[in-house]
Amino acid sequence: MERETLSYSVLTESELNEIIAGKQIGYAIPWPGTNAPPLSDGMTGVLWRRVGDGFDNRIQPLALIVREDQIRRLIGRFAQLRSDLSPLSAWCHLLTPDRFYSLRSTTIEPVLDGLEAAWSGLIIAEAALLAEKSLLTLRLPACLATHAFGFARAQSLWGRVSITEIGMRLDSASRLLKADGIPQRNTFRLAKVRSALDPIYHSVLSLSGSNLGIDSALAPIVQALRGLQQARARKDPDETRHLVAPLKGVIPEADDFSDFQLLTPEHRLRLFDKLVNAINAIGDREKFRRNCLAMLAGYLSTVAAGGKPALKLAENHSTRWPEIMAWAYTIGGIGEGVFWTSGFDGLGRLVARELIRPFRLDEPPSCDLALEEVSVLVDTKLSDPLVYLRIKQARIATVAIYPGVNISVLISETLGEPLKELKKDDRQLPQPSIIGDRNASSLIADAIWPYIQTRVENQIRSLQTGSQGGRKRKSGSQSPLPLKDIKE
Numbered sequence: 001m002e003r004e005t006l007s008y009s010v011l012t013e014s015e016l017n018e019i020i021a022g023k024q025i026g027y028a029i030p031w032p033g034t035n036a037p038p039l040s041d042g043m044t045g046v047l048w049r050r051v052g053d054g055f056d057n058r059i060q061p062l063a064l065i066v067r068e069d070q071i072r073r074l075i076g077r078f079a080q081l082r083s084d085l086s087p088l089s090a091w092c093h094l095l096t097p098d099r100f101y102s103l104r105s106t107t108i109e110p111v112l113d114g115l116e117a118a119w120s121g122l123i124i125a126e127a128a129l130l131a132e133k134s135l136l137t138l139r140l141p142a143c144l145a146t147h148a149f150g151f152a153r154a155q156s157l158w159g160r161v162s163i164t165e166i167g168m169r170l171d172s173a174s175r176l177l178k179a180d181g182i183p184q185r186n187t188f189r190l191a192k193v194r195s196a197l198d199p200i201y202h203s204v205l206s207l208s209g210s211n212l213g214i215d216s217a218l219a220p221i222v223q224a225l226r227g228l229q230q231a232r233a234r235k236d237p238d239e240t241r242h243l244v245a246p247l248k249g250v251i252p253e254a255d256d257f258s259d260f261q262l263l264t265p266e267h268r269l270r271l272f273d274k275l276v277n278a279i280n281a282i283g284d285r286e287k288f289r290r291n292c293l294a295m296l297a298g299y300l301s302t303v304a305a306g307g308k309p310a311l312k313l314a315e316n317h318s319t320r321w322p323e324i325m326a327w328a329y330t331i332g333g334i335g336e337g338v339f340w341t342s343g344f345d346g347l348g349r350l351v352a353r354e355l356i357r358p359f360r361l362d363e364p365p366s367c368d369l370a371l372e373e374v375s376v377l378v379d380t381k382l383s384d385p386l387v388y389l390r391i392k393q394a395r396i397a398t399v400a401i402y403p404g405v406n407i408s409v410l411i412s413e414t415l416g417e418p419l420k421e422l423k424k425d426d427r428q429l430p431q432p433s434i435i436g437d438r439n440a441s442s443l444i445a446d447a448i449w450p451y452i453q454t455r456v457e458n459q460i461r462s463l464q465t466g467s468q469g470g471r472k473r474k475s476g477s478q479s480p481l482p483l484k485d486i487k488e
Contacts, residue, residue, distance in 0.1 A: 005030050006062065006106065006362060009046050010037055013077075016044050020078075020085060022058040024050075032104055039067055039097050044074065047100075047361065062362055063093035065100045075376045079388060087377060087389060089370035093361060093403050099158070106362040108404065110156035112355060113208040114229075117333030117343075119152040120351040122200060124344050125329035129193045129322045135345040141396050143351050144408040147194060151201050153405045155208065157359055161402070163205060169371055169401040176374050177386065177397055177411045196323040199291045200330060207334075217288055220246045221295055225334060228299075232335025237261070243299060251292045253278060268304045272297055272313055279321060291323070298327025359404030367400040368392075374399060386411065 008031040011019060018025045029036070031047060039045055045065030052058050066074055071094065079086040088094065112119065126146040128138055143149060150170045154161050202215050206222045207229070227242035236242065240260040247254040256271055263271070275297040279290055301313040301324070314328035333339070339352040368391045369377075377388040391397045397411045 005033065006047055006049050007031060008034075008036050009048065010039060010043050011046060012043060016046065017082070019046055019048065019059055020061060020082070022060070024059050032106070036065075036101060039065065042070075044070075045097070045100065049362070061092050062364075063095055063100070064088065065095050065097055068096055071096075071372050072376050075373050079377055083388075087369040087373045089365060089373045089400065090368060090390070091364055093365055094370050094372060095403055099403065103361065106360060108157055108359040108361075110153070110356055110358065111159075112152070112156050114337060115152075115204060115208055115334070116352045116355055117336035117339040117348070118204060118207075118330050119148065119333070119355060120339060120348045121329035121331075121333040121344070122197070122204060122326060123148040123152070123351050124347050125326040126193065126197055129197075129318060129325065130190060132189070135347060138345075138347060140347065140350050140354075141408040143347065144354060144406070145410070148197070148201060149351070149354070150401060150405060150407050151205060152355055154402050155205060156355065157404050158402055163202065166401070170407065173371050173374065173399045173401055173407060173409050176378050177399070177409045193322050196321070197326050199287075200323065200326050204330065218291070220250050221291060224295070225331075228331070229335045240299075240303075244296070247292055247296075251289055253293060253296065257296070265305050268300060269313075272300045272304060275300065276317060276321070276324070279324075294321060294323040295327045295331070297324045298329075299331050301328045302332045361403075365400065365403075367398045367406040369397075370400040370403075 007028040009015075009019065009026045009028045011026045015026045028048075036045060046061050047063040047065070048059050048061045050057065051060045064074070075086070075088060078088055123143050123146050124135070124138070126148045127142040128135065130146070131138060131142050133142075147167065147170055151163060151166055154166045199215070199218055199221070203218050203221050203225060206218065207225050223246035224243050227245055228239055231239035231242040238261055240257055244254045244257040244260075253275060256274070260268075275293050279293050279297070282290055282293075284290075297317075298314055301310055304310040304313060311325075311328055311332075314325040318325040329344075333348075340349045342349070369389060374389065378385050379388065389397070391411065395411060397409045398406045399409050400406050
């Protein structure tokens, strides 16, 4: 069934107030099918649909298209003046013009280039390493809180997004909503795991065709992964040869895999130990060689037991070298087209389901709010700094770092406490004195100006006309100012 044609309007602030309240106003064009006009200063684009019929005919905004330099002001204005509609991104998508103009449909299908299983493995590995839990006790929200999930989801939906930018937005969301009293040990573990997995993020992104911010020094590793992917696609029994071919002449340990198919499980275990000993010997020096050795060790743990996985080998070294386990979980999924099995104790298909979920612009957001709104509405001066976010989950918030890229964030303990019940309505909540780096008086003045601008200008012209005529009169004969004519 074909999806309905929506409407798009470019509106002033006063017109935006009306359409947000469900009233049609301004000129509308059908979308998709018509090129959207550019946004000038102070204007906001609104993608909307008509709902109801007859006397119950109203407008439902689906997305607000806002220039980046005006997003903070828009969010702050609604938080101050229409708090019943704030946060906006809890019920309406927020998009920049460039992102909106690139769309040709209301639905974006994620493109993962056959790496669904590989990404799922890396995501689960990162979650297990950070939580220091087994797969039996690991839960889906922990997986959706990882950098790996954010990288994979953002690239699959929006393509040309810098990996550095994605990482900054992921860190920003966690920092703004961070849980209180995180132990120093956990902070150290987080930094260590993310640093160890960074080459793997880059390698898998490069394997999917993304070249934005990818480390060129990892080229031999990416070539090795591509060789493995192609060999598995052809069901080549000698896949190991294709994996190590780009590494020969780069690291001497690659030569140990020349007759890999003939090695017994015992010899493969010895080779695994040799690789780990080599990693221990170089420590944090020679990062590229360490990455190559960790990748080979991870691969070995997936085929060590007579061609069957022995992931416990990698997991035993996860405390010191988390990258070995991450490579094992990732490489096991490269070339695997069936990602809906019960792998990783059933977590694999759950993570893959979230990765391949389409983003639909004509459906309400599935997040609590967008990162842009978090950065404006968090007020560190309050005892409950997240009160304006109106998040209803106990400990986890879902934040859209980009439209459709929803990550889970463990939030502050203060939000887990129920807010005191109010006797009247939400307007009794204390309003933040500063939102979006602008004070409340300025925001209120900007909001009411469109309604009084014409009256003020007419009054000024009237006063000027009276002043010019008064020059012919004698001093003291000027009539009093017509203040009574100014209506409230």
